Amino acid sequence: MINQIILGLSTGATYSLVAIGLVMMYKVSGVMNFAYANMGMFVTYLIWWLTSSVGMNLYVSIVIGIIFAAIMGVVVERYGLRPIRHLSSASMLIVTFGILMILEGLAVQIWGTDYKPFPELVTGSPYVFRGDFGIFVLRRQDILIFSILLGISLALLFFTRYTKFGIAVRAVSENEEIAGYMGINVGSVLAFSWGFGASMAAIVGIVAAPKVFVSPTMLTYYQIQGFTAAVLGGFETFNGAIFGGLILGVIEKLVGNYISEGFKATISLVIIIVVLIFFPKGLFGKNVRGRV
C-alpha cells in the first residue's frame, strides 16, 4: 500500500510540475495554455533528435532543449497573444488551440508517428527499505522527480519572495494595469511567464518520456491531469498546484488499482466538475477570479 502511494506521489509530482507551469502562465497572462503539452512534446522530440540523430550528449541536449522551449514560449506570447490581448480571453484561448494543432502537425511531419524511445536520466537499482512496516521501494526515478519538484518549488519560492523581478511577477499577476504604473515592464513579465511555462513543459516531457515514449500525443494526458491538479489547487497558488498534483497522483493510483485503468480520465473529469462547482476556490484556495 505504501509503495502504491509512493508511486502515486511520483506521478503526482509530474502533474505538479505541469500545474506549476500552467498556473504561472495563467496568473500572469490570464490565458490557459492548451498548447502546453504539445510545447513540451515538441521540445522532447527535439532533444531526442539531438541525442539520437545528431549524437549530442544527453545533458547538453536537455539544456539546449530547455532554452529552446523558453524562446518558443516567449515568441508565442509576444507575437501570438500580445497582439490580441485586448480582444478577449476566448480569442487568446483559440490561438493556443491553433498552436497546439501546428505543433502536433510539425512533430508528425518531421518525425512521424512512431514511438521513439527516450533514455532514462538516472539508472540503477532502486533503494529498498525493509522494516516492521513492510518493504518500501524507492526507485531512482522517483527520487529524481521529487528532487526536481523540490528544487523548482524552492526556486520559485525564493524567486517570488526575495527577488525584484519575482515581486514584479506577483504584481502583474494581481493587477496588470497597476503593476504598469509602478514602472514594471509588463511585457517582460508576460514574456517571462510563458518562457517559464514552456520550459516546465519541456522538463515534464523529459521526465515522462522514458515511460510513455516520445510520440505526438505523449503529454496530452499529462495536460489533463495538470489542469485537474491546478483546479484542485484553485489555480491561484503554486503551493496549491503542487499539492493538487501530488494528491491527484495518489488518487489516480488508488483508483487505477482498485477500480480500473480505463476510468482515469473520467475520474479526473468528475473531480474537475465537483471541485469547480463546490469548491470554486480549490481545496486550498484563496481568492477566486473569473477571467473570461
Add this chain to the structure above:
Amino acid sequence: MVWVILAIIPFFLMNNAFIITILTLVGIYTIASMGLNIIMGYSGQISIGHAAFMSIGAYTSTLLVMNYNVPIVFSILAGGVVAFLFGLLIGFPALRLSGFYLAIATMGFVVAIEQLMSSLESVTGGHAGIRSIPFEHVWNSDVEKYLLVLAFAFICYVFMNRMMHAKTGRAWMAIRENEIAASVVGINTAKYKVLAFAIGSMMAGIAGALYAHVIGYIAPSDFGLSKSLDLLAISVIGGMASVDGPLYGSLIYVAMPFLFSRTHVSMSIVFGIILIFVVMFMPLGISYYLYKFRINYLNRIVAFFKRGRKPYGDFVETSFGKMHYIKRGSGEIPILLIHGNFASARFFEPFLKKLPAGYTAYCPDLPNFGYSSEMPGDVEIDKYAQGVEEYVKAMGLKDFILIGHSLGGAVAMAYAIRNPDKVRRLILIDSAPVDGMDLAEESHKLLNMYRYNPQIIKSALMFNAPTYTNEKFFDVITSDALRIAPKAFVGNAVALSSYDYTEKVKELKIPVDIVYGDKDVLISSEEMKRTAEAFPNGKLVMIKDVGHSSIIESPDEIVKLLQHRE
C-alpha cells in the same frame, strides 16, 4: 432554391463516387458545426468536447442498427436523442463553469468518453472500434448516403434558422452579450444555456451517427480531442455566430487536404495556421466577410443594372455641358422647381400632375444629377446656383416663381440672392436651413455606401416621404439617383454644411414661403423658424402629418399656397 440544386448535384457526378463522398463529409461536419455554433457562437459557452457527442451518436446508432436492426433513419434520430440527453447532462454543470474552466471540463469530457468507449470492449469493440457498419441502399449507396446527409442538413438548417429568429435565438444572443443584463431583463439564462448545450449536442450526435453509416467504420480515437478541436476550428473559421459559417468551415476542412496533396505538409499545421490567422485578423469568420463582400461588390452589379439609361425629357446646352429637364403646362406664370439630394427632375411628377392652368413648370436635373452633365471641380451650393443660372439663361426665363426642395432649397436661396431681379417669389419646401446643415464626419463612409446600394437609396427616399407610398415611383427615382456623379455623394453633404446665407438673405425683399412638414425628421422646426426669420418677407408654413417631402406628400397644399399669394 439552393437546396434543390444541391440535391441534384450527385446525379451529375455519378462517375465520381469520390467527390460525392467528399461532399457528404462536408455535410456531416456542417451539421456538427452548426451544433457547436449554437453552443459557442450564439449562447457564448465554450466547448472543446463536441466530438464526444458525435461519438455518442455514432455508437448509439451503430449498435441499434447492428444489434437490433433498427431502420437507419430512426437509429440516427436515436443517436441524436441520446446525444441530446448527454448534452443536458453536461449543460447543467456547465452553468457553474465559465470560460477557461468550461474549456477544461469539456476537454476532460471528450477524453473521458474516448477512454470509456475504449474500455467497454464488449459493447463498443474497444480500441479497435466497429467495422462494416451496414448501409441499406436501394440503388447507389454513395448517392443515397449523400441525400440522407443532405436531408438532415436541410432539416437542421431550417431548424437553426427558425430558432435564431425566434425568441430562443434572441435569448441566446442576449446571454452571450451580457449574461447579467440578460437575467435582469427576465431571461431564464439557465434554461437557455442548458438548452443550447442539449440542442447543439443533439446535432453533433446526428452528425456522428451519419458519419458512422457513411464511413462504415468508427473507433473511439475518431472522436477524440483532435476532432473536437477540428470542429472548433471549423466553427471559428466559418464564423461562430452564423448559420452558414459551418458550411464554409467544413468545405475548407474537407477540401484542404486535396489542395496540399502534392506537398507533404501535415493538415494540422495548415489548419492551425488558418485558425490563428482568422482569430487575429478575421474574428467574425468567413461568413461575415462574405456577407460584406456581397454587400459591397455584388450590389454593384445590381446597381449597374438598375441605373437609369433613358432620358425622359429635353436637353439644353450650357457652358459646362448638357442640362436635362422636363417642362409641363403652358400657362403664363413660369415656375422653376429645383429637386433635392438623391432626386431628379421627375421627383416633382406627383405635384406636376396637379399643376393648375396658368402655370408652366420647368424642372431641371441639377448638374451632377440625373441626365445632366457633371459639375466641374468641388461640389458647392453656389456652383449649383450657377448651374441654375445657366439653365435660366438658356431657357430665357424671367420673373418666375422659384421652388426648391431640401438641397434644392439651399440652391434656390443661393440663386435668389445672386439674381433677385429674376425671381418674383421664393417657395422653400422642407429646405436646408439658411445657415447650412451639418453632417457628422462619420457619415461620410456611410454616404459612399449609397453609391452601389439601390436598396438603401430607395429606403432613404421612402423614409423621407412617409405618407407617399407609391413604390414604383421610388424605383424610378432610385434609378435616376444611381446616375449621381460619384464625387457628389459625399460632396453634397460637405456642400450642405459649408454655407451660411443668413446675412445675405437680409437683402432679399421678395415674398418667401418656408414650408415644412411637421413629421420631417431631417430638419427641425427650430431651423425652419430661424430660416423664416432670416428673410425680411418670410413666412413660415407648417403642414401637418407629412414628412420631409411635402411637395409630393401633400401636393394640394402646395398648389393652394401657390395660388393663395398670387
Add this chain to the structure above:
Amino acid sequence: MASTTSKNPNAMSGDVEVRKLQVWYGPVHAIKGIDLDIKAGSITTVLGANGAGKSTTLKAIAGGVKYSGSISVGDELIDILPVHKRVEKGIVLCPEGRGIFYSMTVKENLLAGAYRRSKVDYSLVFDVFPILKDRLNQIAGTLSGGEQQMLAIARALMSHPSYLLLDEPSLGLAPVVIQKIAEVIKEINASGITVVLVEQNTSLALSIANYAYVLENGKVALHGTPSELLKSDAIREKYLGGVAK
C-alpha cells in the same frame, strides 16, 4: 521635511503642458480635447463629476491609456514613452481605489513601487508615513482604509517622483483620515514634488490646491485659482452643494 537622500537621476523637471488631449474608449469619446497647464512645484487639482474624465486624464499623463494630442514636461514631449519609462522619468500615478497589491505585504508593495530604482530607499516614505515602519510585514489587505491609502501614496513615493498623480485619495475615508491625507499631500508638495490631484471632494481639493481645473463631459469647463472658483456660483451650486459625504 525629509531629506531626499537619493534623488532620481532620470527625473524630468519643469511645467507639464497638456495640449488637445483626446481619449477614446472604443466608440466612447471620453476626453474631447483639453488643455492643461500644470506648474512645476504646484498642487493642481482636476475636479468634476463622475465620468467627467478626470481619472482618464491622469492615466493619459501616466501613459496608461492611448491618447491623441501632446503632453510635454519641461520642453520635452513624453508621448512616445510607455508607462514604465515615464515612471523612470519621475511621473507616477497613484490609482483610484488605492490599487495596492492586497495579497502582498506592506514591504513588498513598497518594493514594487521602487521597481525602477537601483537602490531601495525607504527614508522619504518613513518620514512622511512613520506608521508604515511598524507594519512592514503585514499583509496589505488587512490594513484599514486610511492605512491602505497611505500605503498607496507611499508606494508611489518609493520611486522618488517629481510628479505625483493622485486619483481620488479621499474616496471612502473618514473625515479625520481625509484631513491627515491632506496634510500629507501638502508635506509632499513642500519637498518639491508637483502634485496633480483628482478629486470628487471639491472642498478638500480647493483647500490645498494652487490651481484648479473643472472638467465636464470630457472638456474643461472652468479653471482658475481656488479663490476665483469659489466665487463662481456655478461651482458652489454644482460641486460644493452636495459635497459632504
